Amino acid sequence: MARLAAWLGGGAFVASLMYFLWSYFVRFGEVAEEARLPHALLVDVALFATFALHHSVLARTSAKRWLAAHVPPALERTVYVWISSVLFVAVCALWQPVPGLLYRHSGLGSLPHWAAVAAGIWLTLRGAAVIDPLELAGIRQAAGQPLTARFRVTGPYWLVRHPIYLGWLLIVFGVPVMTGTRLAFAAVSSAYLVLAIGFEERSLVEAFGQPYRDYQARVRWRLVPGVW
Numbered sequence: 001m002a003r004l005a006a007w008l009g010g011g012a013f014v015a016s017l018m019y020f021l022w023s024y025f026v027r028f029g030e031v032a033e034e035a036r037l038p039h040a041l042l043v044d045v046a047l048f049a050t051f052a053l054h055h056s057v058l059a060r061t062s063a064k065r066w067l068a069a070h071v072p073p074a075l076e077r078t079v080y081v082w083i084s085s086v087l088f089v090a091v092c093a094l095w096q097p098v099p100g101l102l103y104r105h106s107g108l109g110s111l112p113h114w115a116a117v118a119a120g121i122w123l124t125l126r127g128a129a130v131i132d133p134l135e136l137a138g139i140r141q142a143a144g145q146p147l148t149a150r151f152r153v154t155g156p157y158w159l160v161r162h163p164i165y166l167g168w169l170l171i172v173f174g175v176p177v178m179t180g181t182r183l184a185f186a187a188v189s190s191a192y193l194v195l196a197i198g199f200e201e202r203s204l205v206e207a208f209g210q211p212y213r214d215y216q217a218r219v220r221w222r223l224v225p226g227v228w
Helices: 002-025 037-057 061-068 073-094 107-131 163-173 180-208 210-218
Strands: 101-104 177-179
Touching: 002 073, 037 073, 037 180, 101 180, 107 163, 163 180, 177 180, 180 210
Parallel strands: none
Antiparallel strands: 101 177
């Protein structure tokens, strides 16, 4: 049952990402003519804050210990994945439209945008492959496979310390049509990533110690090469 729950959780995680892509590239691409701007922004920020709070708090070491004490060890990661997936779908489904159109590029003018989006998808997939998707989804834990903390530097991790986050920025900001709804989602989600990096890196230093500090010294840029 633990393995089934883990595989279903992995499927739910993939489904939540697919639902996000559909929402962002289809539904959020529609220009909202009538929308209550202050109300919409407040709701959108509250929605993503709820997701971010869970995503960050349960990812911290102390919260992991609390969760391990209340659920079977084989399902610790699976519970986290299920909650994250459901919350992410809820964020996308309930996201309020924001009026306005910042820009619309078509034809040849759209090619650099789609190149940026493609680069973002590659960074996301390549970065996740280094971490091990089956471990992230909790499938290895549910199967009883021993989990050993590994720290590897390969592929896009030589470019920036958080290539998956860079991939996200390229995907959400690279689109050739930037509506108010898309801009709100891109800005709010990216602001969360910037804030989360500090907490995440403290956890990585706690987990790996000096090897991660050496990595920070070698790879200077956290998110955007040459900027930060």
